[in-house]
Amino acid sequence: MNSKDTPQAFVEIAGGNASYRGPGADTADALIVTTGEDPRAFVLRRTAWEARRLRKPIELVTAGDYGKHRILVTADGTVTPSVIGDDIDAFVEPTLELVQPPSTSPRRVPARLAAGMSGTGRPSFIADATTTPTGFPATLARLGIPVKPSAARAQHLEDVRATSRHWGGCRVVAVVNGKGGVGKTMTSAMLAAVFARNGGGGVLAWDNNDTRGTLGWRTESSHHDATIQDALAAAPELLAPASAAADIAWYVHHQTGDRYDVLRSNPQLLAASQRVGQVEFDQLLQVAARYYRLVIFDPGNDESAPRWLRMIDSAHQLVVPTLAAPESAESAALLLEALTDRDETSAQLARDAVVIVTQAEHGSSTEVRRIVEVFTELVRAVQVIPFDPALKSGPLRFETLRPATRRAWVAAGAAIAGGLQ
CATH class of the missing domain: 3.40.50.300 (P-loop containing nucleotide triphosphate hydrolases)
Incomplete structure (x- = not known):
């Protein structure tokens, strides 16, 4: 349920077109999506901009082609479900995966790797290619919105690397x-x-x-x-x-x-x-x-x-x-x-x-x-x-x-x- 202190934005996407009503707005605007751009990227970019403007997270309420969801978007572009149990993958597909299925197996990441250290113990200047954003997070990064991977996303990337x-x-x-x-x-x-x-x-x-x-x-x-x-x-x-x-x-x-x-x-x-x-x-x-x-x-x-x-x-x-x-x-x-x-x-x-x-x-x-x-x-x-x-x-x-x-x-x-x- 949305907190009274969390502003809301509303979007409906149908056939590649999006109508968007920002926090406090009385009417919805038609978003002009660049040819070839995924409308979901446009919507999340707009919502992150609103969050930076208001200096607080925004709850994005979605409808239309990608289903009904309530997604919390922060100023730095972090995207998480606003409602427990809401699988937001249908909106943020194909690659941004945030909901971790139940697991009881502790999977350990070596401390040196987790800390990004070199073999000598100092921080390495060379970025690990496996941590480079891909897919939807990469799209947001190219649009100037850095996306922090959630804990579930980071664990999934580590699992992919292991397999x-x-x-x-x-x-x-x-x-x-x-x-x-x-x-x-x-x-x-x-x-x-x-x-x-x-x-x-x-x-x-x-x-x-x-x-x-x-x-x-x-x-x-x-x-x-x-x-x-x-x-x-x-x-x-x-x-x-x-x-x-x-x-x-x-x-x-x-x-x-x-x-x-x-x-x-x-x-x-x-x-x-x-x-x-x-x-x-x-x-x-x-x-x-x-x-x-x-x-x-x-x-x-x-x-x-x-x-x-x-x-x-x-x-x-x-x-x-x-x-x-x-x-x-x-x-x-x-x-x-x-x-x-x-x-x-x-x-x-x-x-x-x-x-x-x-x-x-x-x-x-x-x-x-x-x-x-x-x-x-x-x-x-x-x-x-x-x-x-x-x-x-x-x-x-x-x-x-x-x-x-x-x-x-x-x-x-x-x-x-x-x-x-």
Whole structure:
């Protein structure tokens, strides 16, 4: 609710035209927008000017093409929601992201980096390119309105940076939960998209499932119908010294928008027809490590299968997805306990795991909080993914997600990246 001491401005944008009524004005003015300029930039520039004139923040009340919002604009161009829970991304899209989704995983920024220090401890004269404004903030900066990133925006930029990193050697992430229907395939695809889009490719999502793996059903097909069996048969040639980087494209399915590749199982075959033992698994992993910097496994539910156990033995990071429901969470907790009892390596993986809690439906946050509280004591990090209808069924595409959901997946990726050092 607007404080009586906070002046208000009102804007309606329709079809690229904007009418604007400033603080204290009785009538609205038609804003003349420069050709090619985003009317939202014009409106925020005008509102920041009004805030400087009045020497106090202004609440901008919006209507029209970009929805109804109440946005607090300060004299220096800082833009934040005026109403708790108002997702203002629809107005400030495409790049200014201010509302942070719920997360319980503390992500630490090294003090020297946070302070902008050089290796000797003094302030550096060289600006970090990752802090340069981009997109909408850059537009405002060019218009003479410096925009301070909010704490949520600064954290998001740090998360993007973490998921853009390349490590020496291939890293392996295993997405595990012994219960079906808890979001393993969705989690594998979204994490692959985060790391590939931010890091520039080199990411493989591997359907490590003996029985009806559905990763291929929810991702794009390439110009062929190759599966893991075809890749296994070609492994000697793919590992030969004369093989070329592009040769792997005959056996994986590239995701054009999200930039990662998929190694499919064959959902039309029975498990007995596509068993992969430890020797075959190791050979395929050699192939993956030669052509990719990051492999994300989407496994089946059979925790006794040789390929499942070998996956755990090969993993650098464990990711445990669960829905915000008691049965899913219990299955995740039981798996962590079983791994803790298996051997010391598995126990360490369990302790350092990242749990991802997905809200499959709109509803009370009480169950989410309870699940988060329990897992926070068991694992290294917990990340909540808000409800998003684009995740429920059909093709998995990062760009179809809501802005808050995209930010949550990037935050989850950053938490995972912390275990891939």
